[in-house]
Amino acid sequence: MKLSSQIKVLVIGDSPIICQTIKRLLALDQRIGAVRTATNCLNARDKIVGFCPDVILLDLDMPNKDSINLLRSLSAEYPVPTLVMISQGTSDFQSAKQALDLGAIGLIEKPEKEIFIDQVSSTILTEIIAAYNNAKFINRTSRPVLNRLEDTSAKPFYKKKSPDSTNAKTKIIFIGASTGGTEALRIVFNDLPPKIPPICVVQHLGAKFSDAFARRLNEIYPFEVLEAKHGDLVLPDRVLIAPGGFHMEIEMSQRGQYYIRLNEGPKIWHQRPSVDILFHSAAKTIGKNAIGVIMTGMGQDGAEGLLAMKNAGARTIAQDQDSCIVYGMPKVAKERGAVDIVVPLAKIASVLQAYCSKVDA
Secondary structure (H helix, E strand, O other), X not given: OOOOOOEEEEEEOOOHHHHHHHHHHHOOOOOEEEEEEEXXXXXXXXXXXXXXXXXXXXXXXXXXXXXXXXXXXHHHHOOOOEEEEEOOOOOOHHHXXXXXHOOOOEEEEOOOOXXXXXXXXXXXXXXXXXXXXXXXXXXXXXXXXXXXXXXXXXXXXXXXXXXXXXXXOOOEEEEEEOOOHHHHHHHHHHOOOOOOOOEEEEEOOOHHHHHHHHHHHHHHOOOEEEEOOOOOXXXXXXXXXXXXXXXXXXXXXXXXXXXXXXXXXXXXXXXXOOHHHHHHHHHHHOHHHEEEEEOOEOOOOOHHXXXXXXXXXXXXXXXXXXXXXXXXXXXXXXXXXXXXXXXXXXXXXXXXXXXXXXXXO
């Protein structure tokens, strides 16, 4: 997705050194326009009104929960896409969850010291661009979840009552995403009916972020969304999201039930969880009844696994370049011949429904 103009960013945090260093690094990228900083929320409010930023980068650990109070007022008065920086050591889960509830578009890891900012600057930059583009894209394509739930004409995946267990003919959807994927997943889920086949997701997220992300989605959709645990059953009307720090695979038990297996094996393409690990297990265990989807993300994780799925008879889908925040993973998958169909993000849910409605002989 191409930027139509440079992005204005407001960095809010109580450490002037951290804020100024982030500002300096962002200013090196030509996609970023003006960058302003604020070291307290009172000053931040004035700059939001006067500067009119496109994206806000907000430290969650401001004194007296000022960041939560600021998010609350933003959601009501100035709906600016906001990325929240959280610390693996000090940020608490409830505050992170509350930030998402109040409209934060995503969570990113906070650099703890100035010397570590260079190591995470590329992540911060790509997430800022993702937040900017996703906010524009959501306004064009997404409809309110409540409206969808009230639409009784929504066509379910199943012609009859959905089964309470999987079997050899059950379609199972496998999704892999990275940069920009959290919002891309929401767009896909927004357009799914209440009754869905089992879905397994690898989204590149840190350990603390994956649980908060899954809990937030679980609150707003009619189907169940969980951070996967070892041994979880893969069931209809359930989405399982790989926990940060663990690879996720699907296996079949002696009773014929599909379940999740987690492991802390070596990183693949610098990632754990790895999309490739999940997709290879889908090819081996599910074969032709699997559907693979590879979405926005940097690098090539998932390309080899998606090809294995296609060779095993699975249907494979890639997000198109124009709707991707970073056209990396889908591009590599397409170049390797792993993709059956390339579609815009807004069409992925309808393609999934079409594939799942077909019954293989």
